[in-house]
Amino acid sequence: MKPSQPLDTLQALARNRSEAALASLGTALAASRTSDERLALLERYRNEYGLHLATAERDGVSITSLTNHRAFLERLESAISQAAEDAVSRRASAQADASRWHAERRKEKSLEVLVDRRTLKARTRAERQNQKQTDEVAARVAGARDRS
Numbered sequence: 001m002k003p004s005q006p007l008d009t010l011q012a013l014a015r016n017r018s019e020a021a022l023a024s025l026g027t028a029l030a031a032s033r034t035s036d037e038r039l040a041l042l043e044r045y046r047n048e049y050g051l052h053l054a055t056a057e058r059d060g061v062s063i064t065s066l067t068n069h070r071a072f073l074e075r076l077e078s079a080i081s082q083a084a085e086d087a088v089s090r091r092a093s094a095q096a097d098a099s100r101w102h103a104e105r106r107k108e109k110s111l112e113v114l115v116d117r118r119t120l121k122a123r124t125r126a127e128r129q130n131q132k133q134t135d136e137v138a139a140r141v142a143g144a145r146d147r148s
Contacts, residue, residue, distance in 0.1 A: 011115055014108040021101040028094040035090045039083040046076050 053069045061069075 007111065007115055007118060011108070011111040014104065014111050018101065018104040018108045021097065021104040025094065025097040025101045028090065028097040032087070032090040032094045035083065035087040039080065039087045042076065042080045042083050046073065046080060049073060049076065 049069070050073065053066075053073065056069065057066065
């Protein structure tokens with residue numbers, strides 16, 4: 001069995017594609033996690049700043065300060081909206097990469113099964129050949145005894 005047989009080449013290529021897909025999945029999952037964390041942080045800021053604004057309104061605040069607080073909250077809402085879109089996009093990308101990796105892994109496993117079958121077939125063929133040679137030697141020895 002030569003290592004340069006086409007099936008071995010296909011198996012090596014499938015393994016490389018599977019490993020590349022797995023690396024891509026890892027990167028996409030990390031990016032998705034980072035995006036989710038960024039979104040959670042922005043939402044936490046919004047909640048804290050909203051509480052700060054409510055306290056300021058209750059205690060009395062100048063109209064300029066109130067306008068600035070509200071403008072900042074609007075910008076924060078815009079950032080949250082963008083971060084939410086980014087998080088959804090990155091989750092979708094991670095899901096697509098997971099599907100790609102699963103498909104590549106299935107191909108790799110299928111080729112592995114074919115290589116294993118080929119190896120088993122070659123081993124069986126070699127064992128039969130060995131048994132045939134053993135039987136021939138035994139038959140010659142038995143024939144030589146009978147002639148004696």
